[in-house]
Amino acid sequence: MTTVYRKSAGLQDRELHYCPGCSHGIIHKLVAECMEELGVIDTAILVCPVGCSVFAGNYFACDTIEAIHGRAPAVATAIKRTHQDQLVVTYQGDGDLASIGAAEIVHAAMRGEKFTTVFINNAIYGMTGGQMAPTTLLGQHATTAPQGRQKELHGSPIRMAEMLSTLDGLAYAERVCVADIPHLNKAKKAIKKAFELQLSGVGFTFVEVLSACPTNWGMTPLEANKWLLENMAAYYPLGVIKEVQGT
Amino acid sequence: MAKELWKGNEAIAEAAVRAGCKCFFGYPITPQNEIPEYMSMRLPQVGGVFVQSESELAAINMVYGASASGVRAMTSSSSPGVSLKQEGISALSSGELPAVVVNVMRGGPGLGTIQPSQCDYFQATRGGGNGDYRTIVLAPCNIQEAVDMTQEAFDLADIYRMPVMILADGMIGQMMEPIEWHPIPKREVPPKDWAASGRRGRAHSNFITSLRIDAPDCERFNRALEQKYKTIAEKETRWEEKDAEGCEILITAYGTPSRIALSAVEELEAKGVKAGLFRPQTVWPFPSARLAELAAQPSVMAVLVVEMSLGQMLEDVQLAVQGVKPVRFHGRVGGMVPSVEDIAEQAGMILREVR
Numbered sequence: 001m002t003t004v005y006r007k008s009a010g011l012q013d014r015e016l017h018y019c020p021g022c023s024h025g026i027i028h029k030l031v032a033e034c035m036e037e038l039g040v041i042d043t044a045i046l047v048c049p050v051g052c053s054v055f056a057g058n059y060f061a062c063d064t065i066e067a068i069h070g071r072a073p074a075v076a077t078a079i080k081r082t083h084q085d086q087l088v089v090t091y092q093g094d095g096d097l098a099s100i101g102a103a104e105i106v107h108a109a110m111r112g113e114k115f116t117t118v119f120i121n122n123a124i125y126g127m128t129g130g131q132m133a134p135t136t137l138l139g140q141h142a143t144t145a146p147q148g149r150q151k152e153l154h155g156s157p158i159r160m161a162e163m164l165s166t167l168d169g170l171a172y173a174e175r176v177c178v179a180d181i182p183h184l185n186k187a188k189k190a191i192k193k194a195f196e197l198q199l200s201g202v203g204f205t206f207v208e209v210l211s212a213c214p215t216n217w218g219m220t221p222l223e224a225n226k227w228l229l230e231n232m233a234a235y236y237p238l239g240v241i242k243e244v245q246g247t
Numbered sequence: 248m249a250k251e252l253w254k255g256n257e258a259i260a261e262a263a264v265r266a267g268c269k270c271f272f273g274y275p276i277t278p279q280n281e282i283p284e285y286m287s288m289r290l291p292q293v294g295g296v297f298v299q300s301e302s303e304l305a306a307i308n309m310v311y312g313a314s315a316s317g318v319r320a321m322t323s324s325s326s327p328g329v330s331l332k333q334e335g336i337s338a339l340s341s342g343e344l345p346a347v348v349v350n351v352m353r354g355g356p357g358l359g360t361i362q363p364s365q366c367d368y369f370q371a372t373r374g375g376g377n378g379d380y381r382t383i384v385l386a387p388c389n390i391q392e393a394v395d396m397t398q399e400a401f402d403l404a405d406i407y408r409m410p411v412m413i414l415a416d417g418m419i420g421q422m423m424e425p426i427e428w429h430p431i432p433k434r435e436v437p438p439k440d441w442a443a444s445g446r447r448g449r450a451h452s453n454f455i456t457s458l459r460i461d462a463p464d465c466e467r468f469n470r471a472l473e474q475k476y477k478t479i480a481e482k483e484t485r486w487e488e489k490d491a492e493g494c495e496i497l498i499t500a501y502g503t504p505s506r507i508a509l510s511a512v513e514e515l516e517a518k519g520v521k522a523g524l525f526r527p528q529t530v531w532p533f534p535s536a537r538l539a540e541l542a543a544q545p546s547v548m549a550v551l552v553v554e555m556s557l558g559q560m561l562e563d564v565q566l567a568v569q570g571v572k573p574v575r576f577h578g579r580v581g582g583m584v585p586s587v588e589d590i591a592e593q594a595g596m597i598l599r600e601v602r
Contacts, residue, residue: 012452043445045316057454063443065315066456067308068338074305075312078270081296082318086445104308107301 008032010041010061017055021221023122023211024053026178027187028060031091031118034192035062038199044087045079047072049096052126056091070101073108073117080115087195088115095125098134098160105164112169112203116194119160119206122213123232130216134158137235141218157235161208165242171203173241177210177233179225186238202244210236250425255390256281256323258426259349259413262397263321264289265428268347270296270320272309274328277361278417279351282323303328307335307348314344315455317442319401323349325417326367327358329375336410337376340472341457343441345404347397348382349413351420354582362582363417365502368559371414372531379469381476383411383483384531386501390424392528398431405436407479414530416555418503418584480532487526490516491541494523496594499538499564500553501527504585508553511590521546522594530560535567542568548601549573551594553585573601 007013010032018024035041041062048056050069057064067075072090080088097105097119105117124142125131132142132149135157139148149157161173172194176187187209194205210232212224219227253261260282263271271290273283283299290297296313300306306322313320324332329350339346350371354364374380383403387393393415400411443453459465489512491497496515500508505526515522525541527534542550550572552561558576565574577593579585 042447045443045445047312054456054458057452057456061452063445063452064454065312065443066342066454066458067311068334068457071304071308071311071335074300074308075315077298077305078272078296078309078312078318078320079316081298082270082313083316083444103301104305107305111298 008036010035011059012061014059016059018052019215021212021214021224022052023178023209024120026184027118027120027209027211028056030184030188030191031089032060033188034195035087037192038087038195040087044089045083047076047079047088047090049090049092051093051096053091053093053120054127070096070099071104072096073101073104073113076115077108077111077113080113084114087199090115090117092117092119093126094119094121094123094133094135098158105160106167109164109167109170109204109206112171114198114201114203116198116205116207118191119208120211121160121208121236122211123157124213124216126213126216137231159236161206161241164206169204170242171205171244172197173206173208175208175210175236175238175241177228177238179212179228208236210238248427248429250427252423253390253426254281254421254423255393255415256351256420257285258390258394259323259397259415260285260289262394263347263401264293264295266398266401266431267319268295268321268401269318270310270313272298272300272306272320272322273324274300274303274306276325276328278353278420279323279325279349281420282349303331304334307332310346311335311339311342311344314339314346315342315443317439317444319345321347321349323351325351325353326355326364329367330370333370333376336382337374337378337380338457339410340380340382341378342455343408344455345408346410347400347404347413348410349397349415352414352416354580360582361417363503363555363584364580364582365416365504365555365559366580367414368530368554368556371412372533372563380472381531382409383407383479384414384529385411386414386528386530387419388502388505388526390419390422391426393419394426395431402434402436403483406434407475409475414502416503483529484532484534485528486534486537487528488541489524491523491525493521493544493546495521495546495548496598497523497525497541497547497550498553498590498594499525499550499560501530501560504553504555507585507587508590510587511594514587514591515594520595520598527560533563533567535563538564538567539569542572547572549575549597551597552576553590554578555584556580
């Protein structure tokens with residue numbers, strides 16, 4: 001019998017709790033496959049956030065530390081500085097990273113901490129039930145912005161990859177999405193590249209993944225992926241945002 | 248061993264290094280700045296890590312990261328900064344992670360003053376952050392004791408897998424005293440097989456979390472914490488007494504006021520007053536049983552609590568004494584320090600009143 005597909009050894013054999021159509025499951029798989037391909041499952045340390053992926057430690061096969069809201073980059077700073085030869089990754093959502101943890105991510109990038117952040121941007125607070133995020137698009141409805149996000153009231157959505165790229169400590173930033181197979185393949189390449197760059201010690205590496213949250217967007221999974229490509233990818237340009245020469 | 252003259256904050260930092268502290272994360276705030284300054288110079292000499300964090304929140308969460316991955320770590324701050332750290336102290340307690348946190352207390356509330364105070368007693372001894380937790384709180388009264396306690400704190404944190412706080416005041420942080428670097432008895436600490444430091448061949452992955460979303464699980468965990476805290480209360484409660492047996496007035500104080508109170512006791516004794524001193528060295532767990540026993544002596548007419556606060560340890564003393572004897576209070580606040588004369592005068596007045 002030929003094996004045509006198998007679950008990555010980077011994941012435990014557990015049923016995921018994520019909603020149908022949620023991108024977390026796919027992104028978990030990509031992160032796990034990259035760890036497996038680089039042979040670092042046995043040494044990697046993953047820092048997971050508050051939000052829907054708070055349970056990531058139940059799914060990944062590597063050692064995992066759950067940080068409280070927004071503090072994953074501070075937690076990872078200490079881990080990487082004391083475990084310099086090991087892969088250290090933070091996995092954070094948009095409320096966690098761009099709102100309550102804005103200071104921690106900015107200063108980790110400023111210091112050029114040599115870990116990787118996988119930033120899940122689905123433009124909404126998922127676990128708490130659809131409140132407005134700093135990345136919620138203008139006009140997008142949220143339970144705390146029932147009339148839709150308005151520039152005058154809430155400001156414009158924050159582009160984290162671009163903002164962090166202004167800092168010298170950031171070596172590599174790319175924005176990807178997982179709405180279809182071609183994009184998913186690019187996303188995996190970006191994550192793997194970030195991990196490889198981290199292990200070569202060049203500086204802070206950042207991959208922003210535009211993600212779907214059909215439950216809180218009030219859409220079917222297919223509608224959500226279409227909306228993501230048409231609206232989110234239009235505001236948050238896909239591709240390499242910064243790559244330091246020589247990396 | 249020869250005595251050396253050390254400033255309190257620097258002595259605490261050096262004591263931590265000698266105790267095997269590998270990481271320090273901190274943010275500037277007066278009157279504790281000499282601790283991060285000393286660590287920024289000293290830790291690189293011993294292969295350790297120093298990071299000046301962007302905030303107190305980041306500092307305590309860096310401690311969380313180091314600790315969760317199995318490394319001895321410490322942070323220090325002063326009152327307003329320790330308030331910010333409560334988020335992480337609660338998370339460390341819930342993740343059952345060892346850590347040493349130093350609070351060189353200053354007057355509050357709010358930004359208050361940079362002068363010494365004991366106004367964070369409630370915060371230190373009642374958990375301080377969200378949730379039903381405690382931290383072991385060691386309260387040194389001089390620099391020698393601050394040095395000894397800091398070294399012991401790392402072992403205590405590892406043994407019980409929880410944050411241990413050194414509750415000093417600005418006076419202890421800022422003054423200089425002669426100390427001795429005598430060896431501290433090392434305690435047996437369990438291996439950190441729980442740490443998320445990379446599997447490296449371990450059959451299972453370790454997952455450090457403070458989340459227990461199912462209520463029965465969360466209750467079980469809280470009950471386990473309760474048991475741990477009971478064990479600590481039984482095994483780690485410490486205090487010191489001076490002429491407390493057979494005294495008429497039992498003065499109770501910790502930290503800087505306790506050494507001033509000691510002078511007051513000596514002054515009262517010189518005048519023929521039977522005065523005694525009870526000095527908690529751990530303020531959590533609080534030495535309630537011994538204090539109750541002393542207060543219940545037929546000779547004791549009143550208990551006088553002296554603090555640099557409006558009366559916080561006072562409540563623990565009242566809980567211990569249970570109304571068996573009158574409990575009175577003398578406190579100075581806002582950075583002011585009680586004097587020997589004031590304490591002696593208060594004691595005399597109370598004795599005249601209750602006789």
